[in-house]
Amino acid sequence: MSSPAIQAKRPALGWTVHDALIIARATIVASFRIPEALFFQLIQPVIFVLLFAYVFGGAIPIPGAEPGSAADASLYRQYLMPGIFGQTVAFAAAASTVGLAEAMQRGIIDRYRALPMSQPAVLLGNTLANALRQILVLTVLSITGFIVGWRINDGILNAIYAYLLLLLFAYTVTWVGAFVGLSVPNTETANTAGLIWIFPLTFLSNAFVPITSLPGWLQWFAAFNPISSLVQATRELFGNPTGAPTDFWTLNNAALYTVISCVVVIAIFAPLAVRKYRTAASK
Amino acid sequence: MHHSGVLSCLVTSDYAVEAHGLVKEFGDVKALNGIDLVVPRGQVVGLLGPNGSGKTTTVRILATLLKATAGSAKVAGFDVAKQADEVRRSIGLTGQYAAVDEFLTGRENLAMFGGLFHLDKNYVATRADELLEKFDLSDAANRPAKTYSGGMRRRLDLAASLIARPGILFLDEPTTGLDPRSRIGLWNVITELVAEGTTVLLTTQYLDEADQLADDIVVIDHGKVIAHGTSSELKDQIGGDRLEITLDNPDQAANAISALAPIVSGEATMDDSRYSAPVSGGSPVLIEAVRALDAQHIGVADIGLRRPTLDDVFLTLTGHGAEEDERPEPSTSKRGRRGGRR
Known part of the structure; x- marks a missing residue:
């Protein structure tokens, strides 16, 4: 049996990027082949916008407007949208959890692991794809927000920073999601385990209510919750209302704290996920 | 081995x-x-x-x-x-x-x-x-x-x-x-x-x-x-094919065993009306067996050659069966049970 020509040697890192892009491409192509799943992935944050904007609208007072007034409701929508953005990108983690748990159950991970490819590339590609998919989600969300009265008030450059910060956060949580997906015993568990930690994390934050409305100890948790700083930073960058100022360093240096958190979380969870991947056994 | x-x-x-x-x-x-x-x-x-x-x-x-x-x-x-x-x-x-x-x-x-x-x-x-x-x-x-x-x-x-x-x-x-x-x-x-x-x-x-x-x-x-x-x-190690016969009348068991003794290659077992014994030589054995039983007027409900299965391999080699709980029945094993031989 003659062996086929193997491509010219590349540095190991070059192959890692090459392999990760192949996996990312396949993951993205696959997600467009399931239009129903894509539709529900897009419709969910839209429903959140409508629910919060019209149900909670006037009930949550934002400093700067007469409570219950039309101005207050409009202000809340300005306040709300970065919260929804933050919550939505946090849910990017669930896609990695479910995707990898499924790949493992179907034996595809076994096949990857028996290939002479870069081993971290499967996770790099999967997390990258799930983060990139958020571009589409954020676009749909931004349009929905615009319709209900949300505006970008602080220039296009700051808005781009805000979106980039959101994507960095999405990429970060996909690593946590990847770790969870490789740790759960089956896809059924992945469906719940993938979501269960995201819900409290997004609600115990300033995403939907001002942090000052929380009881004391929860204020501390919420202040150090990177979702709060992410939402705070995007509010500032979009020029949306931020609620009453607080004494927390994390919220007064929101963008910086968010970036630091992302770096720390990736530094912890990426190696953990890669280790899990190397020893992962098919179920 | x-x-x-x-x-x-x-x-x-x-x-x-x-x-x-x-x-x-x-x-x-x-x-x-x-x-x-x-x-x-x-x-x-x-x-x-x-x-x-x-x-x-x-x-x-x-x-x-x-x-x-x-x-x-x-x-x-x-x-x-x-x-x-x-x-x-x-x-x-x-x-x-x-x-x-x-x-x-x-x-x-x-x-x-x-x-x-x-x-x-x-x-x-x-x-x-x-x-x-x-x-x-x-x-x-x-x-x-x-x-x-x-x-x-x-x-x-x-x-x-x-x-x-x-x-x-x-x-x-x-x-x-x-x-x-x-x-x-x-x-x-x-x-x-x-x-x-x-x-x-x-x-x-x-x-x-x-x-x-x-x-x-x-x-x-x-x-x-x-x-x-x-x-x-x-x-060869597990004894090749087995001749399996179900008699019409279990009372004729002893007659059947003696009638078939010249044909089979090993000891026969009898379980109620079911006869089983190792044979060699493939399907012609079936015809010989039917003739031998007919000559003694022994009625037969079912007769067949069974090819050794994984279970036989395991029974012979380990004394326990192969726990085939998840095994879907392949069509070929049915054929094997009814006298078929490739």
């Missing part, structure tokens, strides 16, 4: 796969308890055993997916523990599941795996067409794999393992769960690959599959090799 003899005169280059004393522990559970195994180049070796006997664990160690607790193994001359990348370049692996991306088309799957093998794009495109053609998937090449039937998925899975023309192929229960027609289709494909010179290590729960495909069969149970030999060697 000659496997210890084979090991003692081991010449490294003759073997595509050689494993010595493989042990694998999962916590307290000893999945492998010292497996010795060789697969000569260009041959097919069947690893036969019931669920949980250690077949898959063995293949996973040889394919670099698991690390052995003890023992060593070489695949294509490379150490599976220390030269994993070199091993991975030399093998194709088809697991128990059709491990393809079901949302990608057949062609996209092959392109993806070719890319991950770091093969040249043009080579992959040509090779993909060739494999799709060979495995009768050309018409479905541009459809997502989730629209494929079970047999088509397995063929695509096998095609994906072959994209880099590996010299050694590991097939872990390649036909489990397939309908009989797809099984035979896949057997033909495997036979062709072997004719082209591919070395194959195959795991199976089906004796007829090992019989059909393998030059050499290694029977394992509880993580240990319990027998090793060609299909006919194993069958």
Whole structure:
């Protein structure tokens, strides 16, 4: 049996990027082949916008407007949208959890692991794809927000920073999601385990209510919750209302704290996920 | 059994796969308890055993997916523990599941795996067409794999393992769960690959599959090799075919035993009205038996030749049956029970 020509040697890192892009491409192509799943992935944050904007609208007072007034409701929508953005990108983690748990159950991970490819590339590609998919989600969300009265008030450059910060956060949580997906015993568990930690994390934050409305100890948790700083930073960058100022360093240096958190979380969870991947056994 | 003899005169280059004393522990559970195994180049070796006997664990160690607790193994001359990348370049692996991306088309799957093998794009495109053609998937090449039937998925899975023309192929229960027609289709494909010179290590729960495909069969149970030999060697060991007769009247049992004694090759057992005895010589024995019984006016409700099953192998070799709880009934075993013999 003659062996086929193997491509010219590349540095190991070059192959890692090459392999990760192949996996990312396949993951993205696959997600467009399931239009129903894509539709529900897009419709969910839209429903959140409508629910919060019209149900909670006037009930949550934002400093700067007469409570219950039309101005207050409009202000809340300005306040709300970065919260929804933050919550939505946090849910990017669930896609990695479910995707990898499924790949493992179907034996595809076994096949990857028996290939002479870069081993971290499967996770790099999967997390990258799930983060990139958020571009589409954020676009749909931004349009929905615009319709209900949300505006970008602080220039296009700051808005781009805000979106980039959101994507960095999405990429970060996909690593946590990847770790969870490789740790759960089956896809059924992945469906719940993938979501269960995201819900409290997004609600115990300033995403939907001002942090000052929380009881004391929860204020501390919420202040150090990177979702709060992410939402705070995007509010500032979009020029949306931020609620009453607080004494927390994390919220007064929101963008910086968010970036630091992302770096720390990736530094912890990426190696953990890669280790899990190397020893992962098919179920 | 000659496997210890084979090991003692081991010449490294003759073997595509050689494993010595493989042990694998999962916590307290000893999945492998010292497996010795060789697969000569260009041959097919069947690893036969019931669920949980250690077949898959063995293949996973040889394919670099698991690390052995003890023992060593070489695949294509490379150490599976220390030269994993070199091993991975030399093998194709088809697991128990059709491990393809079901949302990608057949062609996209092959392109993806070719890319991950770091093969040249043009080579992959040509090779993909060739494999799709060979495995009768050309018409479905541009459809997502989730629209494929079970047999088509397995063929695509096998095609994906072959994209880099590996010299050694590991097939872990390649036909489990397939309908009989797809099984035979896949057997033909495997036979062709072997004719082209591919070395194959195959795991199976089906004796007829090992019989059909393998030059050499290694029977394992509880993580240990319990027998090793060609299909006919194993069958000789477990006594070949059995003549099975159900009498109309159990009172005639003693008459039946004496009437059939000159025909059968071993001791007969009688359980109520059911007679069973080892025979050699194949189907002509059936005619002789019917004549002998007829001459004594012994009525027969059912008569047949039964080919040895995996259960017989295990009963003979280990004293317990092969726990075949998950085994779907293959049509060939029914044929085997009713006097059929290839």
